[in-house]
Amino acid sequence: MGVGTTGQGGRMSKGSRRQVTLEDVARLAGVSASTVSRSLSMPHMVRASVRESVLWAVSRLGYVPHGAARALARRRNATIGVIIPSLRFTVFADLVESLQAELGAAGYSVLLGHAGSDLRYEADQATALLSRGIDALVLVGNAHDQSLERMATNTGIPVVTTFDYRLDAPYPCVGIDNQAAGRALVDHLLDLGHTRIAALMPDERFNDRAARRLAGVRGALADRGLALHPQHLVLGDGAAEVGRAAMAELLGREPSPSAVVCFSDLVAIGAVVECRARAVSVPGAVSVAGFSGIGLAELTHPAITTVSFSAVDIGREAARLVLDRLDGDGQAPSVEVPHRLEQRASTAAPGP
Amino acid sequence: MGVGTTGQGGRMSKGSRRQVTLEDVARLAGVSASTVSRSLSMPHMVRASVRESVLWAVSRLGYVPHGAARALARRRNATIGVIIPSLRFTVFADLVESLQAELGAAGYSVLLGHAGSDLRYEADQATALLSRGIDALVLVGNAHDQSLERMATNTGIPVVTTFDYRLDAPYPCVGIDNQAAGRALVDHLLDLGHTRIAALMPDERFNDRAARRLAGVRGALADRGLALHPQHLVLGDGAAEVGRAAMAELLGREPSPSAVVCFSDLVAIGAVVECRARAVSVPGAVSVAGFSGIGLAELTHPAITTVSFSAVDIGREAARLVLDRLDGDGQAPSVEVPHRLEQRASTAAPGP
DNA sequence: TTGTATGCGTTATCAA
DNA sequence: TTGATAACGCATACAA
Numbered sequence: 111m112g113v114g115t116t117g118q119g120g121r122m123s124k125g126s127r128r129q130v131t132l133e134d135v136a137r138l139a140g141v142s143a144s145t146v147s148r149s150l151s152m153p154h155m156v157r158a159s160v161r162e163s164v165l166w167a168v169s170r171l172g173y174v175p176h177g178a179a180r181a182l183a184r185r186r187n188a189t190i191g192v193i194i195p196s197l198r199f200t201v202f203a204d205l206v207e208s209l210q211a212e213l214g215a216a217g218y219s220v221l222l223g224h225a226g227s228d229l230r231y232e233a234d235q236a237t238a239l240l241s242r243g244i245d246a247l248v249l250v251g252n253a254h255d256q257s258l259e260r261m262a263t264n265t266g267i268p269v270v271t272t273f274d275y276r277l278d279a280p281y282p283c284v285g286i287d288n289q290a291a292g293r294a295l296v297d298h299l300l301d302l303g304h305t306r307i308a309a310l311m312p313d314e315r316f317n318d319r320a321a322r323r324l325a326g327v328r329g330a331l332a333d334r335g336l337a338l339h340p341q342h343l344v345l346g347d348g349a350a351e352v353g354r355a356a357m358a359e360l361l362g363r364e365p366s367p368s369a370v371v372c373f374s375d376l377v378a379i380g381a382v383v384e385c386r387a388r389a390v391s392v393p394g395a396v397s398v399a400g401f402s403g404i405g406l407a408e409l410t411h412p413a414i415t416t417v418s419f420s421a422v423d424i425g426r427e428a429a430r431l432v433l434d435r436l437d438g439d440g441q442a443p444s445v446e447v448p449h450r451l452e453q454r455a456s457t458a459a460p461g462p
Numbered sequence: 463m464g465v466g467t468t469g470q471g472g473r474m475s476k477g478s479r480r481q482v483t484l485e486d487v488a489r490l491a492g493v494s495a496s497t498v499s500r501s502l503s504m505p506h507m508v509r510a511s512v513r514e515s516v517l518w519a520v521s522r523l524g525y526v527p528h529g530a531a532r533a534l535a536r537r538r539n540a541t542i543g544v545i546i547p548s549l550r551f552t553v554f555a556d557l558v559e560s561l562q563a564e565l566g567a568a569g570y571s572v573l574l575g576h577a578g579s580d581l582r583y584e585a586d587q588a589t590a591l592l593s594r595g596i597d598a599l600v601l602v603g604n605a606h607d608q609s610l611e612r613m614a615t616n617t618g619i620p621v622v623t624t625f626d627y628r629l630d631a632p633y634p635c636v637g638i639d640n641q642a643a644g645r646a647l648v649d650h651l652l653d654l655g656h657t658r659i660a661a662l663m664p665d666e667r668f669n670d671r672a673a674r675r676l677a678g679v680r681g682a683l684a685d686r687g688l689a690l691h692p693q694h695l696v697l698g699d700g701a702a703e704v705g706r707a708a709m710a711e712l713l714g715r716e717p718s719p720s721a722v723v724c725f726s727d728l729v730a731i732g733a734v735v736e737c738r739a740r741a742v743s744v745p746g747a748v749s750v751a752g753f754s755g756i757g758l759a760e761l762t763h764p765a766i767t768t769v770s771f772s773a774v775d776i777g778r779e780a781a782r783l784v785l786d787r788l789d790g791d792g793q794a795p796s797v798e799v800p801h802r803l804e805q806r807a808s809t810a811a812p813g814p
Numbered sequence: 815t816t817g818t819a820t821g822c823g824t825t826a827t828c829a830a
Numbered sequence: 831t832t833g834a835t836a837a838c839g840c841a842t843a844c845a846a
Contacts, residue, residue, distance in 0.1 A: 129822090129823080131822095131823055131824090132823065132824065133823080141832080141833085142832070142833045142834075143823090143824085143833090143834095144824095144825080144826085144832075144833060144834080144835095145831090145832060145833075147824065147825060147826095148825095148831095148832085151824095151825080155831075155832095156831070156832085157831065157832090160831085160832085172616060174589070174592060174593045174617075175593050175823085175824080176534075176593075176595070176822085176823050176824070177530075177533075177539075177593055177594045177595035178529075178530045178531075178533035178534040178539060178595050178822085178823080178824095179530075179534050179822070179823035179824045179825090179838090180823080180824055180825075181529075181530035181824090181838095182528075182530040182531050182534055182822090182823080182824070182825090182837095182838045182839065182840090183823075183824040183825040183826075183837080183838055184824075184825060184826090184838090185825095185838075187529075187530060188594070189573075189594065196559060197549060197555035197556075197558055197559045198552075198555060198556070198559065200550075203549035203550060203555050204549075204550070206549055206574070207548060207549045207550065207576055210574060210575070210576055211576070214575075214587075214590070219573055219574075219575075219590060219591065219594050220573070220574050221541075221571055221572070221573055221574075222558070222562060222571075222572050222573075222574045223562070223566075223571075224559055224562055224563070237526070238566070238571060239571065240526055241526045241527050241528075241529055242529040242540070242541065242571045243528070243529035243530050264524060265526075349757060350757060350758055350761050351757055351761070354761070376758075379758075379761070380761065383761045383763075386763065405701060405702060405703055406702055406731075406758075409702050409703070409706070409731070409732065409735045411735075411738060411763075481838090481839080483838095483839055483840085484839065484840060484841095485839085493816080493817085494816070494817045494818080495817090495839090495840080495841095496816075496817065496818080496840090496841075496842080497815090497816060497817075499840065499841060499842085500815095500816085500841090500842095503840095503841080507815075507816095508815070508816080509815060509816090512815085512816085527839085527840080528838085528839050528840070530838085530839080530840095531822090531838070531839030531840045531841090532839080532840055532841080533822095533840090534821095534822045534823065534824090534838090534839080534840075534841095535821080535822055535839075535840040535841040535842080536822090536840080536841065536842095537822070
């Protein structure tokens with residue numbers, strides 16, 4: 111679609127310039143509108159010489175197809191809705207960027223919505239995107255509002271979920287096994303000899319990934335006859351500042367933990383900062399672990415032990431699933447993206 | 463538009479369920495289609511009792527307006543295109559999130575495009591968004607490809623640019639005065655007594671904000687009879703890892719700088735990490751300053767001196783400008799968002 | 815205040 | 831291979 115010049119969509123500002131239509135191109139090329147349409151959408155169905163003159167007319171007039179008209183006629187929008195909690199989390203920014211690249215290459219655009227951590231709000235966003243016209247919906251996690259689920263089934267548009275892989279997922283999904291990941295992190299600490307392990311995490315009621323990780327944490331503890339002490343669970347989501355505050359809170363509690371798992375790397379970084387501010391040695395006095403494996407976690411001092419995975423991979427695979435549902439045979443299965451324990455300097459055996 | 467249930471847009475999957483249309487609602491409510499349309503778009507133009515029964519039918523059928531049809535009829539898409547270099551940069555993620563919130567509240571959706579740092583690619587993205595149908599376009603910076611500019615003027619859709627405020631901007635813009643900000647940072651270092659000042663920055667040919675900052679840097683130096691030594695300009699964009707590598711490069715050069723300004727906080731953080739790895743004291747042996755004022759720059763050790771500003775404010779004001787162009791009188795002027803020098807521990811007077 | 819008729823720009827169906 | 835023509839679903843000018 112050549113670097114066209116005139117398009118639709120804008121308010122006709124003052125000059126009220128008319129949209130260049132298929133008709134205009136047809137007239138200039140001396141053919142019918144349908145031939146122009148075909149020359150653009152199914153070039154092989156039209157004689158080469160005709161196609162050439164059409165293309166010439168197109169670029170001469172700077173014709174750009176009218177998206178809405180096309181969507182109306184084709185019953186398809188070439189647009190995918192993506193709803194994430196927030197772009198401030200590196201992993202979601204990576205997801206969106208990756209999705210956009212993959213879907214863009216296949217001719218789809220991305221319509222973006224933010225949901226915070228509120229499932230009701232997520233459903234509202236979905237309604238908005240749906241009425242805007244989307245061919246598929248990409249969500250984060252597997253817990254969603256009833257009204258959203260109803261909408262999805264009623265409209266029949268494909269839904270793909272991300273960041274949480276599980277066999278019983280309601281939609282095709284691509285993500286990590288959060289429970290196994292949570293377990294791996296705690297097993298690592300247990301192996302080091304820790305017994306008083308705390309967790310800094312989002313409210314599990316609003317975050318099913320966190321809930322799964324917590325299940326993994328509890329499971330690992332239970333397997334060794336231990337449990338998460340109620341005083342050892344502190345809520346705190348996302349930002350380093352929050353991690354700092356949560357760590358401050360935790361350090362004031364009894365019994366004091368010898369290790370802390372954070373469900374986000376930034377929170378872990380904040381926790382370490384707070385420890386330094388209080389002259390609490392990491393990992394001397396307390397071990398700290400993060401989650402996600404963002405680049406920064408490797409550069410801090412000490413470098414942060416974490417469970418790493420690729421949000422970019424999740425985006426790419428999610429795009430594959432979406433395209434399979436839209437243009438393929440719709441049989442592509444959910445995919446588990448691997449995670450890996452990155453053992454670094456912020457965790458060590460507990461002091462004597 | 464109640465939490466509807468049935469919408470358009472999806473491929474009709476197998477069952478090929480038909481879209482619920484205005485007509486269906488009209489039939490059920492016992493009125494004409496136009497009355498239904500009015501009940502939804504101009505409720506005050508219809509008798510209360512009628513409106514009620516329409517609304518009832520709407521929710522009964524789970525009617526959701528068909529975006530494309532609506533866009534076609536109204537010649538307006540209720541969609542704003544936003545093209546940014548990358549979501550991996552905190553400031554752009556903040557911009558998008560802020561824009562989305564403000565525009566969403568006004569009934570607009572955000573269609574997102576990523577351009578990297580390539581103006582040609584940005585223009586391609588613009589073409590894609592334009593043909594998807596957007597009512598306005600939000601860009602980053604004031605330097606753009608000719609073809610994009612041509613498209614913009616030909617379509618007549620409003621364009622608003624962000625992050626670079628300048629009087630001679632080709633479109634209404636909202637951002638900081640990058641030149642003044644660059645100058646402020648270097649003045650601070652000069653006041654501390656530095657004379658060998660280096661810069662870690664993106665290639666100015668592809669980044670007009672960086673070019674302006676560099677102009678500010680050079681200006682401040684020139685005012686004191688100094689200049690940027692050619693060996694003291696190292697390219698490196700965005701990520702902490704990149705800042706680390708750039709700093710490594712810089713530390714190997716002659717003459718060695720006593721202070722380094724980075725055009726991004728993450729790069730500054732990376733630079734500090736590299737210094738620590740080499741046992742180069744910050745700010746003892748070399749001062750390091752960042753740019754943007756992301757939260758993390760305050761938490762590092764040492765905390766990073768930076769020029770801070772609010773990308774969220776930029777987003778909010780950009781949304782205001784867009785809405786003014788679309789629904790207002792189109793007279794709202796460009797806005798300069800304030801920046802502030804945050805003097806922190808990473809900069810100090812040079813050693814003897 | 816409500817209904818009728820028409821247009822929005824494309825694609826798809828069907829003849830030619 | 832090409833050209834009429836009928837959808838596609840909604841908004842609006844105009845008539846009632």
